[in-house]
Amino acid sequence: MSSLIVRFAPSPTGHVHIGNARTALLNYLFAKKHRGLFILRFDDTDAERSKEAFVQAIEADLNWLGVKPDAVLRQSQRLALHSAAAHRLQEAGRLYPCYETPEELERKRKRLQARGLPPVYDRAALALTASERARLEASGRKPHWRFKLDHRIVRWNDLVRGECHINCASLSDPVLVREDGTYLYTLPSVADDIDQKVSHIIRGEDHVTNTAVQIELFEALGAGQRLPAFGHHNLLFSATGEGLSKRSGALSIGSLREEGIEPLAVAAAAVLTGSSATVHPVVSLCELKANFDLGEISRTQARFDPAELATLSARTLHGLSFEAVRERLAAHDITGRKAEPFWLAVRGNLSTFLDAVGWWRVVEAAIEPRIEEAEFLAQARDKLPEEPWDEGIWARWTKALKEATGRKGRALFHPLRLALTGREDGPELAALLPLIGRARAAARLSGHAA
């Protein structure tokens, strides 16, 4: 086992949508490609907004996509580790108490902006003397705590974006601990990444600035020698150019599942959109893994068109082997000797997987035939060959019918299709007829539900 370790770290404050599925899958495929470990870490330090129901839903959605974590962690159960990290920073003089109220901070920002200056925190709290701090606390103020950045240029070689650098002098010292003692995202994330020996951090490019801060934090916490590699992938944008919001519910994995979109189609769209590969159907995550390279992700926005998902999903179904769907078919009681030839007969006609259930009824249950041209159908019934039937049965039967009636093309085939399946169109009758069997076919040609 290599020592490659990645993590997908959602906050359980909403459902997974295709945009965060992209992050999850890129991490997962990267781990699997390099025989590494994939950790699912719930960034749930925000007790008010984090919900158990979202934890469950995220796990279920990832499972549906085929993303199987090697370990699942919750930050809320690791607070001692975060406090130890905060303590260490305090000792080193890198974490300092600040007493400004949100209103005071807002006024400072406005003043800077009015002078055309970037709204960077002025570090006024660093200049407070011990007695000034004591006075503030006596008046009931509680401190929040900021990380004192080293004002230097932080550089890293991004797995997706190449050489990156950010001047930390242009950033405000980030708040790591809130007034009530709870942690914001930054510190627990780094403390956990160090503790879990995360070797590669792959996430959306909205985190690029965080990375500079976090690299300073890794170093301040003594992990400068074991810095993870960072890769920031582009974000998915809808065709109209909006980002995909976590809380909007639109394009959530759950809603795509309910629409009958195939998980492999979601995965292919999530991974291949915005890369140099065209989005194409795949038969497994393994195939996607073989096709995938972080370096292939483009640096521009990834345009994602949900309208293409339904087509991609249908094309995905058309290529799935029986083995790939055996269990899903069995869950609908599609089992036995006929199940495999049935799947091969119908898969090319499916828009969604559930369409197969309707076709199984056509071959295995009583359906109402549609009778057009009863006389011709009676003739057709009389010419049905005796069983056993093989896959050549349709060709032999219709050839005989053509010779006997002079019919051809639609006039020959369409009444047969309506009677045998009750539907206007569908899979090749050559493949369906042997599955329907002689008794059922004869009854339907006679106009009986069978």
Ligand code: GLU
């Ligand atoms: N909880 C963070 C998020 O959902 C994790 C970011 C990261 O990967 O560090 O954006």
